[in-house]
Amino acid sequence: xxxxxxxxxxxxxxxxxxxxxxxxxxxxxxxxxxxxxxxxxxxxxxxxxxxxxxxxxxxxxxxxxxxxxxxxxxxxxxxxxxxxxxxxxxxxxxxxxxxxxxxxxxxxxxxxxxxxxxxxxxxxxxxxxxxxxxxxxxxxxxxxxxxxxxxxxxxxxxxxxxxxxxxxxxxxxxxxxxxxxxxxxxxxxxxxxxxxxxxxxxxxxxxxxxxxxxxxxxxxxxxxxxxxxxxxxxxxxxxxxxxxxxxxxxxxxxxxxxxxxxxxxxxxxxxxxxxxxxxxxxxxxxxxxxxxxxxxxxxxxxxxxxxxxxxxxxxxxxxxxxxxxxxxxxxxxxxx
Amino acid sequence: xxxxxxxxxxxxxxxxxxxxxxxxxxxxxxxxxxxxxxxxxxxxxxxxxxxxxxxxxxxxxxxxxxxxxxxxxxxxxxxxxxxxxxxxxxxxxxxxxxxxxxxxxxxxxxxxxxxxxxxxxxxxxxxxxxxxxxxxxxxxxxxxxxxxxxxxxxxxxxxxxxxxxxxxxxxxxxxxxxxxxxxxxxxxxxxxxxxxxxxxxxxxxxxxxxxxxxxxxxxxxxxxxxxxxxxxxxxxxxxxxxxxxxxxxxxxxxxxxxxxxxxxxxxxxxxxxxxxxxxxxxxxxxxxxxxxxxxxxxxxxxxxxxxxxxxxxxxxxxxxxxxxxxxxxxxxxxxx
Numbered sequence: 124x125x126x127x128x129x130x131x132x133x134x135x136x137x138x139x140x141x142x143x144x145x146x147x148x149x150x151x152x153x154x155x156x157x158x159x160x161x162x163x164x165x166x167x168x169x170x171x172x173x174x175x176x177x178x179x180x181x182x183x184x185x186x187x188x189x190x191x192x193x194x195x196x197x198x199x200x201x202x203x204x205x206x207x208x209x210x211x212x213x214x215x216x217x218x219x220x221x222x223x224x225x226x227x228x229x230x231x232x233x234x235x236x237x238x239x240x241x242x243x244x245x246x247x248x249x250x251x252x253x254x255x256x257x258x259x260x261x262x263x264x265x266x267x268x269x270x271x272x273x274x275x276x277x278x279x280x281x282x283x284x285x286x287x288x289x290x291x292x293x294x295x296x297x298x299x300x301x302x303x304x305x306x307x308x309x310x311x312x313x314x315x316x317x318x319x320x321x322x323x324x325x326x327x328x329x330x331x332x333x334x335x336x337x338x339x340x341x342x343x344x345x346x347x348x349x350x351x352x353x354x355x356x357x358x359x360x361x362x363x364x365x366x367x368x369x370x371x372x373x374x375x376x377x378x379x380x381x382x383x384x385x386x387x388x389x390x391x392x393x394x395x396x397x398x399x400x401x402x403x404x405x406x407x408x409x410x411x412x413x414x415x416x417x418x419x420x421x422x423x424x425x426x427x428x429x430x431x432x433x434x435x436x437x438x439x440x441x442x443x444x445x446x447x448x449x450x451x452x453x454x455x456x457x458x459x
Numbered sequence: 460x461x462x463x464x465x466x467x468x469x470x471x472x473x474x475x476x477x478x479x480x481x482x483x484x485x486x487x488x489x490x491x492x493x494x495x496x497x498x499x500x501x502x503x504x505x506x507x508x509x510x511x512x513x514x515x516x517x518x519x520x521x522x523x524x525x526x527x528x529x530x531x532x533x534x535x536x537x538x539x540x541x542x543x544x545x546x547x548x549x550x551x552x553x554x555x556x557x558x559x560x561x562x563x564x565x566x567x568x569x570x571x572x573x574x575x576x577x578x579x580x581x582x583x584x585x586x587x588x589x590x591x592x593x594x595x596x597x598x599x600x601x602x603x604x605x606x607x608x609x610x611x612x613x614x615x616x617x618x619x620x621x622x623x624x625x626x627x628x629x630x631x632x633x634x635x636x637x638x639x640x641x642x643x644x645x646x647x648x649x650x651x652x653x654x655x656x657x658x659x660x661x662x663x664x665x666x667x668x669x670x671x672x673x674x675x676x677x678x679x680x681x682x683x684x685x686x687x688x689x690x691x692x693x694x695x696x697x698x699x700x701x702x703x704x705x706x707x708x709x710x711x712x713x714x715x716x717x718x719x720x721x722x723x724x725x726x727x728x729x730x731x732x733x734x735x736x737x738x739x740x741x742x743x744x745x746x747x748x749x750x751x752x753x754x755x756x757x758x759x760x761x762x763x764x765x766x767x768x769x770x771x772x773x774x775x776x777x778x779x780x781x782x783x784x785x786x787x788x789x790x791x792x793x794x795x
Contacts, residue, residue, distance in 0.1 A: 137681025138725075138786025142690065161694060162616050163677060164510040164543040166609060174500040177551035177604055178587045181595070207500040215513035215604045219555070251514045255793060259517070261595040268513055268551045268604030273502060280498050341499060345473025354478065358497060389474075450474025457591055 130224040135254030148226075149250060152233045153216075153240070157248040165248035167213065171275070174209035176200060177268040183457040185232070185262055188302045189317030190393075192265055193235035195459060198322045198393055200269040201243045202342040205327040205396065208279040209271025211243060217251040217266040224263055232263070243322035245269070277331060283338035284359035286429035289405035291398040293326065293412050294319065294420040296348050297376040300390035300458050304383065316375045319417075321394030326415040333411045336401035343397055344459055346450045349388035351397060352435045353449040360432040365425035365447065367439045388437075389450045391458045399427060466560040471590030484562075485586060488569045489552075489576070493584040501584035503549065507611070510545035512536060513604040519793040521568070521598055524638045525653030526729075528601055529571035531795060534658045534729055536605040537579045538678040541663040541732065544615040545607030547579060553587040553602040560599055568599070579658035581605070613667060617694035619674035622765035625741035626699060627734040629662065629748050630655065630756040632684050633712040636726035636794050640719065652711045655753075657730030662751040669747045672737035679733055680795055682786045685724035687733060688771045689785040696768040701761035701783065703775050724773075725786045727794045735763060 133140040185192040204211040302318040343351035412418035435447045469476040521528040540547040638654040679687035748754035771783045
């Protein structure tokens with residue numbers, strides 16, 4: 124198949140063109156011994172606790188500053204595995220492609236998936252390709268499901284946040300959402316901002332090495348920091364108190380949010396983790412994060428309390444306090 | 460949320476409406492102790508060999524005689540696990556929904572998923588919901604990934620077909636494809652035919668109980684019996700010889716195929732399995748299949764030979780022989 128070819132309905136047929144697309148473009152590019160057996164199910168050995176997660180990616184545009192839908196599809200699922208403290212091992216990869224999609228764009232996406240999977244230390248061991256008629260889908264959607272292994276003694280869940288715990292964010296907020304929005308037709312604005320999309324498995328492994336008292340890990344993607352903290356507060360039946368002046372945020376993100384009428388607390392991140400940890404370990408966990416390439420701007424941004432279960436509040440830079448609710452409405456469709 | 464409501468972009472936002480949709484419609488309906496923790500990754504204990512597979516479902520229309528996209532999304536993935544001899548354990552469930560989709564249709568689909576998962580004995584333990592703008596996707600797409608456990612001693616793969624083996628099909632071919640096509644605008648024709656969509660895990664377990672010499676299992680979905688057998692012939696470097704007079708096929712399917720200019724050998728099935736087994740066990744495996752509710756019309760339809768590696772041939776009802784290639788082109792887009 125030539126790079127200037129287009130994807131045809133027949134590429135999703137289960138017939139000859141589908142077979143050729145899969146063997147020549149996917150299996151060769153993503154080569155590993157499980158995938159190359161070409162059975163309908165991949166087989167591997169497992170022992171102990173496994174984490175399992177799935178996400179579909181419908182981001183628009185599919186190429187954006189700092190990343191693309193392929194890197195996003197690997198990082199999003201790897202990071203969801205990391206939220207359970209798991210080391211990501213295997214991914215599935217399923218494409219839904221619109222008829223007429225450029226093969227060279229598909230090849231770019233597969234190359235990005237390969238590079239990101241290598242960085243994250245995961246193997247893609249099973250997959251699927253569907254092609255829908257023109258207008259039946261917008262360019263390309265990707266689903267990845269992931270499997271990871273959880274070490275003995277690691278017990279991380281949104282239900283484990285405890286009063287007194289410290290809340291850490293591993294870097295600046297809102298970078299992904301604003302970088303994607305900057306590319307939207309009609310919203311185009313000048314910025315050098317890049318998406319933060321990154322796999323955080325190594326960072327999480329480094330945290331777990333220095334502390335056995337990490338209670339919650341959660342990546343604040345859709346809905347942003349505010350919605351994710353609300354979910355945790357409801358799960359654990361605690362309150363979370365943020366200090367606005369401590370939340371790391373880039374000037375460009377603040378500026379774009381003002382222009383667009385957005386609150387950066389609700390803007391998606393794709394390379395950040397919320398870490399809730401016992402207060403006595405907060406400092407060493409923070410230091411471990413800051414040593415990681417993706418954690419230089421990490422900061423303690425608040426703590427967990429027992430009053431007002433389910434509530435997230437923010438002490439503003441001016442010293443007043445306000446309640447920070449879940450996102451209501453949808454200012455940012457197809458951000459991931 | 461009321462049944463006459465529509466899905467909004469905000470239902471995919473990660474915010475309040477998304478949280479409500481997921482807790483009230485998905486977690487409650489699909490209730491199990493892992494899913495209801497509401498973490499980003501589901502955690503379970505595993506030991507031994509696991510099978511892992513994924514498929515996206517883009518069938519059009521989403522409700523068709525004998526099934527719907529929800530039943531299809533469970534059966535397709537459960538059956539792919541069965542092709543490795545695995546007992547299906549867990550599924551992930553990811554929706555991509557078009558803005559404006561009727562909530563009552565989503566509820567019908569979730570109820571169908573629940574009923575089919577119960578029938579198949581699998582739990583849905585993790586999920587995702589994305590909503591795209593009107594026109595960004597056609598109604599609803601579903602991805603399921605699945606995990607299953609493979610018992611010790613079970614070694615089933617497309618590479619294991621051996622000269623002398625018998626080829627069994629577990630029932631009539633083409634029912635799913637023709638049932639879906641009968642509902643297409645412009646193609647509408649009168650038929651009482653229903654899709655065969657069904658979970659085949661129990662049938663496979665019953666086969667494995669009576670024989671340790673099952674070499675290959677494969678469900679002939681997209682591309683039909685012919686394309687799937689071609690894949691196996693290429694994987695195992697053998698030839699497969701079919702006897703046309705033995706292939707079970709309904710009158711309605713034959714009639715519709717004649718009218719539409721289709722060859723039933725290339726029409727999709729969603730409740731059938733190809734079984735390749737040592738000749739000495741073929742009879743007892745066939746009997747075990749025929750006892751299953753989904754296997755009454757099972758038949759031995761051919762055998763495996765060593766000449767012409769990679770070739771599938773058919774002895775026609777008239778006694779001549781012809782080569783049966785992989786599907787070329789795509790007569791049936793969005794059949795699954």
